[in-house]
Amino acid sequence: MKVEAKPKELAVEKKTTTGADVFIRSLVDADVDTVFGYPGGAVLPIYDALYRANAPFQHILCRHEQGLIHAAEGYARVTGKPGVVIATSGPGATNLITGITDAMMDSLPVVIFTGQVGTGVIGTDAFQEADIIGITTPITKYNYQVTDLKQLPRIVKEAFHIASTGRPGPVVVDIPKNISQEITVDEFDTAFHLPGYQPTVKPNPLQIRKLADALSRSERPLLLAGAGVLFADAAKELKVFAEKYQLPVTTTLLGLGSFPGTNELSLGMAGMHGTYTANMAIYECDLLINIGARFDDRLTGAIKHFAPNAKVAHIDIDPAEIGKNIKTKIPVVGDAKEALKQLLDVNAKITNHDEWLQSLNSKKEDYPLWYDRSEELISPQWLIEQVYEVSNGEAIVTTDVGQHQMWAAQFYKFDSPDKWVTSGGLGTMGFGFPAAIGAQLGRPDELVVSIVGDGGFQMTLQELSVIKERNLPVKVIIINNEALGMVRQWQEKFYEERYSESLLTENPDFIKLAESYGVKGVRVDKEENVPRVLEDVFSYDGPVVVDCRVVKRECVFPMVAPGAGNHEMIGVTK
Amino acid sequence: MKRIITATVQNRSGVLNRVTGMMVKRQFNIESISVGPSETEGISKMTFVVEVSDDQKLEQLTKQLNKQIDVLKVTDITDKAIVARELALIKVGSSSQNRAEIQGVITPFRASVIDVSKDSLIIQVTGNPEKIDALIDLLRPYGIKELTRTGVTAFQRGRQPENVQEMNALIF
Ligand SMILES: Cc1ncc(C[n+]2csc(CCOP(=O)(O)OP(=O)(O)O)c2C)c(N)n1
Ligand SMILES: [Mg+2]
Numbered sequence: 001m002k003v004e005a006k007p008k009e010l011a012v013e014k015k016t017t018t019g020a021d022v023f024i025r026s027l028v029d030a031d032v033d034t035v036f037g038y039p040g041g042a043v044l045p046i047y048d049a050l051y052r053a054n055a056p057f058q059h060i061l062c063r064h065e066q067g068l069i070h071a072a073e074g075y076a077r078v079t080g081k082p083g084v085v086i087a088t089s090g091p092g093a094t095n096l097i098t099g100i101t102d103a104m105m106d107s108l109p110v111v112i113f114t115g116q117v118g119t120g121v122i123g124t125d126a127f128q129e130a131d132i133i134g135i136t137t138p139i140t141k142y143n144y145q146v147t148d149l150k151q152l153p154r155i156v157k158e159a160f161h162i163a164s165t166g167r168p169g170p171v172v173v174d175i176p177k178n179i180s181q182e183i184t185v186d187e188f189d190t191a192f193h194l195p196g197y198q199p200t201v202k203p204n205p206l207q208i209r210k211l212a213d214a215l216s217r218s219e220r221p222l223l224l225a226g227a228g229v230l231f232a233d234a235a236k237e238l239k240v241f242a243e244k245y246q247l248p249v250t251t252t253l254l255g256l257g258s259f260p261g262t263n264e265l266s267l268g269m270a271g272m273h274g275t276y277t278a279n280m281a282i283y284e285c286d287l288l289i290n291i292g293a294r295f296d297d298r299l300t301g302a303i304k305h306f307a308p309n310a311k312v313a314h315i316d317i318d319p320a321e322i323g324k325n326i327k328t329k330i331p332v333v334g335d336a337k338e339a340l341k342q343l344l345d346v347n348a349k350i351t352n353h354d355e356w357l358q359s360l361n362s363k364k365e366d367y368p369l370w371y372d373r374s375e376e377l378i379s380p381q382w383l384i385e386q387v388y389e390v391s392n393g394e395a396i397v398t399t400d401v402g403q404h405q406m407w408a409a410q411f412y413k414f415d416s417p418d419k420w421v422t423s424g425g426l427g428t429m430g431f432g433f434p435a436a437i438g439a440q441l442g443r444p445d446e447l448v449v450s451i452v453g454d455g456g457f458q459m460t461l462q463e464l465s466v467i468k469e470r471n472l473p474v475k476v477i478i479i480n481n482e483a484l485g486m487v488r489q490w491q492e493k494f495y496e497e498r499y500s501e502s503l504l505t506e507n508p509d510f511i512k513l514a515e516s517y518g519v520k521g522v523r524v525d526k527e528e529n530v531p532r533v534l535e536d537v538f539s540y541d542g543p544v545v546v547d548c549r550v551v552k553r554e555c556v557f558p559m560v561a562p563g564a565g566n567h568e569m570i571g572v573t574k
Numbered sequence: 575m576k577r578i579i580t581a582t583v584q585n586r587s588g589v590l591n592r593v594t595g596m597m598v599k600r601q602f603n604i605e606s607i608s609v610g611p612s613e614t615e616g617i618s619k620m621t622f623v624v625e626v627s628d629d630q631k632l633e634q635l636t637k638q639l640n641k642q643i644d645v646l647k648v649t650d651i652t653d654k655a656i657v658a659r660e661l662a663l664i665k666v667g668s669s670s671q672n673r674a675e676i677q678g679v680i681t682p683f684r685a686s687v688i689d690v691s692k693d694s695l696i697i698q699v700t701g702n703p704e705k706i707d708a709l710i711d712l713l714r715p716y717g718i719k720e721l722t723r724t725g726v727t728a729f730q731r732g733r734q735p736e737n738v739q740e741m742n743a744l745i746f
Binding site: 133134137138141142143145147162194195196197318319320323324327 | 583584587588591592595596599630633634637638640641642643644645646
C-alpha cells in the first residue's frame with residue numbers, strides 16, 4: 001500500500017524503515033533538491049529506498065562518477081548550496097577522487113556519500129572495498145565512516161554544515177552496506193556540537209580600524225578580489241566599497257564576477273595570463289587589500305617580485321591562508337561580507353589618488369588585451385568576444401582547462417557574480433562539461449555555455465547522455481584547435497617547438513558524435529558565419545554541441561613566464 | 575628551530591591520521607608524536623616535537639592544526655615553563671661480568687633495570703629527551719640491541735615564572 005505523500009513526508013511505512021530510508025530522509029531534511037548519483041552493489045539498499053521513497057529531489061545519473069562530482073561542483077558554484085553525490089564503494093568512490101580534490105582546492109561545498117562494504121568485512125580486502133576514508137583524508141575538509149546507524153542522521157546534518165560554512169569544502173560520508181540495510185524503528189537525535197569548528201565570521205574591529213587607517217594613508221591602493229567574495233555573497237558590498245573610495249580592483253581567476261568586469265575601476269584579472277595593467281598595479285601599489293583570495297602561485301608569479309612596494313592586508317575566513325604565501329601586515333579573519341560592511345561603517349578618510357587611477361587608466365588604454373584577428377579563419381579570442389556579445393554578457397560560462405579557459409577568462413567580461421565556473425586550483429581537464437550540467441540544473445532558467453577544448457571535452461563527453469536524457473539546454477562550444485593547446489603553447493615557447501604528444505590529429509567528428517547521443521551538432525569554421533550560428537544556437541531550445549574550428553597556432557598572451565615576476569610579462573603588445 | 579606543540583583533540587576516528595597526514599603533506603618535520611587520553615573523557619592530548627625553519631612556518635603549523643575540525647586547542651609551549659618527559663626502553667648486551675658496571679652507569683640517571691637475561695639487560699629510563707640521549711650515548715659501548723622511545727609528552731608548569739628561557743634550556 002502506498003502512503004499518500006504529504007510535502008516532505010516520504011512514502012515509507014514505519015515498521016520497515018531501513019538505514020537507507022533514514023538516509024534518504026536525512027537528505028530531504030537537508031533541503032536537497034538534486035542528487036548526482038550512480039548505483040552499485042554497496043549502495044543498492046540506498047537505491048532501493050530511493051525507488052520506494054518517491055523523494056522530493058531529482059536524481060541525476062551521470063555516466064561516469066567523475067561526471068557526478070564535477071556536476072555537483074558546478075551546481076554548488078552557481079547556487080551556493082552544497083552539491084550532493086552518491087557513489088558506490090571501491091571503483092565508484094575512487095572515480096570521484098579528482099573531483100573531490102578539485103572541490104577542495106577551489107573551496108566548493110560538496111557532500112559525497114560513498115557506499116562501503118559491510119562493517120564485518122572492512123579491512124579484509126573484500127570485493128569492491130577501498131579505504132576511502134584513508135584516501136580522501138588529505139582531500140576533504142572532513143570525512144566520516146558511519147559505524148552506527150543511530151548516528152547517521154546527525155552525521156549527515158553535520159556533513160552539510162561543515163561543507164557549507166566557514167571556508168566551504170568537500171565532506172565525504174562513507175556508509176557501509178549493513179548500516180543502510182539495517183531495520184530500525186528508532187527515533188534519532190540530530191543535535192550536534194562541534195567545539196573545534198567555530199569559524200570566525202565577524203572580524204575583529206581593531207583590525208578593520210587598522211585597515212581603514214592604512215587606506216586613508218595610501219596613495220596607490222589596490223583591491224584584489226577572490227572567490228571568497230563570491231562565497232560570502234559580498235559582490236554588492238565590494239562594489240559600494242570600491243566606488244566609495246575609488247579603489248581600482250583586480251580579481252583572481254576564480255574571483256571573476258565578484259566585481260563588474262566592465263566597471264571603470266576594474267583592471268581585469270591578475271596573474272599568469274592576467275592583464276598587464278592588473279599585474280603592474282600589483283607591482284606598483286602601496287597598499288594591497290586582498291579579499292578572499294589565497295595568493296596562489298599562478299597569481300603571484302615569483303614571490304620576491306610580488307607587490308614589493310605594498311603593505312599587504314588580507315581578509316579571509318580561513319586564518320591559515322593569511323601569511324601562508326605572502327607576508328601580511330594587516331590580517332583580518334572573517335567573512336568578506338562582514339568585513340566589507342564594517343569597513344564601510346568605519347568611514348575612513350577618503351583620499352584623492354587620481355594620479356594613480358590615471359596612470360592605471362593610461363596603461364589600460366596603451367596595453368589592452370590583444371590578439372591577431374585572422375581574416376577568414378576564426379581567432380579563438382574573437383570567438384569568445386562573439387560569445388560574449390551574442391549572449392549579452394549574461395550567460396553562465398563554464399570552462400575546461402587550457403588555452404580556451406584563459407581566453408574565456410580574458411574576453412568574457414563578467415558583470416555579475418556566480419556566473420563563472422572553472423577549475424582553478426587543480427586545473428582539471430574534463431571539468432567544464434559536467435560542471436555545466438550541474439550549473440544548468442541549479443539555475444534552469446539561465447543560458448549555460450560550456451566553453452571546452454577539443455582535448456578536455458574528450459575526457460568527460462559521455463555526459464552527453466545526460467543533457468539528452470534531461471533535455472538540458474547546455475550549449476557546448478568546443479574551441480577546436482586540434483591540439484592540447486596549452487601544452488603546445490609551452491612547447492612552442494619553452495621547449496623550442498618540440499610538440500611532444502600535444503597535437504590531436506585524430507579527433508572524432510564531434511558533430512556525428514553529438515548526433516549519436518541524440519544531441520544537435522553544428523560546425524563553424526568561417527568567421528563570417530559565427531554570429532549567426534551563435535544566435536541560432538543560443539536561441540535553440542535544447543542542448544547543442546558546436547565544433548568551432550579555430551586558428552591552431554594561437555597562444556595565450558600576455559604571460560608571466562614560469563619563475564618570472566608579474567612585472568616581467570611577455571607578449572604585452574603585438 | 576625545535577618546538578614543542580600540544581593539541582587537545584576530540585577523540586573521533588581518524589583524527590591522528592588527519593593531523594599527521596596534514597603535517598607530512600605540508601612538509602613539517604615531525605621529530606616525535608605522543609598521544610593519549612586526557613583528563614576529560616573523549617578528549618585526547620597530542621604532543622608534537624617539530625623542527626621548523628622559521629616563524630612563518632611555525633605560524634602555519636599552528637594555524638593548520640587549529641583548522642582541523644577535531645582540534646580544540648593548539649599551544650606552542652616551547653617558551654613556557656614546562657615539564658617534558660619521555661620514556662625509553664634500551665636493551666644492551668651484558669654478561670654477568672659487566673652487569674654491576676652498567677648499573678653504575680645508569681644509577682645517576684635514575685634509570686632502572688627491568689629485565690635480565692644471560693646476555694642482555696633491559697633498562698627503563700624516564701626524563702627529558704636530552705637526558706635520554708646522554709644515557710644512550712653512555713650505553714652504546716656495551717652494544718645496544720634494541721631501543722624504543724615514546725616521544726615527548728609535556729605540560730605547562732603550574733606556575734609560570736618571569737624568565738623561563740633558562741629553565742627550558744635544560745630541556746633542549
Ligand atoms: C586531467 C588533466 N590532464 C592533463 C592536464 C595538463 N593540461 C593542461 S591544459 C592541457 C591541454 C588542454 O587541451 P584542450 O582541452 O584541447 O584545450 P586547449 O588548451 O587546446 O584550449 C593539458 C593536457 C590537465 N590540466 N588536466
Ligand atoms: Mg585544444
